[in-house]
Amino acid sequence: MIESELTNDSDAHTMRIARLISVILCLLLCGCADSPEPAAPNPTTTSETQLPVEAGWEEQLAAVRAREATRIAVSQSPVTREQWNELRTGCESLSRLEIDAVVIEDADLDLLESLPALALLKLGCEVGGEGMTHITQVDSLEVLNLPEGRFNNESLALLASLPRLKQLRFHSPYVTDDGLRIIATLPGIKYLHVIACPITADGLTHLHEMTELQSFYLDGSDIEDAAIYELLKALPSLHFHRDQLHLPDDPHGHEH
8 A cells, every 4th residue: 555655656746846847948939038128017007106207497496496407408499598596586595506508708707696506517518717716716616527628727716715615526728737836725625526637747746735526526637547556555545436446456456
């Protein structure tokens, strides 16, 4: 009796294995061994939360004027001069203004002086000396980002009038080694990003005394590695990127 039960169990086990092998062979022959890529969700039928879409200029402006928001950020379309001038009224609470492209001239930057709460400014337009004069009247600024600047070294010296400025990112073909010397005299700067400026290894030596500098990004520069390593030796805790990358043996390469 026991032998018969064992035989039946063995036969059943063999049959299960055979069925499993059959299923696997079928899947392989049909090309379904790997799970197919999941279909992209259809935004018209899914109930999942979608990524927020950037609100339009008028919507953002209205929210700031109603004191429902303190930030305006536009990256998808250029801001016109007429739209820019709308900031002149009702935007006293605006604290962050980030515009990737705006069609204005230096003289139009005078309206920034009517934004007493402005702490962060990013402007994707050519900013020259007159524009810097207006910008540096906004003593609430903490972060300044001018990726298309056309100002010179002397204009950088105006930044000394901004007591709260701690982060500076800019490009200008007219800022040279002497510009870095001026920046090194600004005690509040902790984060610096210099983009494609005609500076040399000699200019970097001015930064050696910036003991409060925590981060330095240098893009579009031909400065040799030796000068950069000298800077890192002088400021051993500095977080440094060149063209968005750490040097190969940077001890801080893992810190982000």
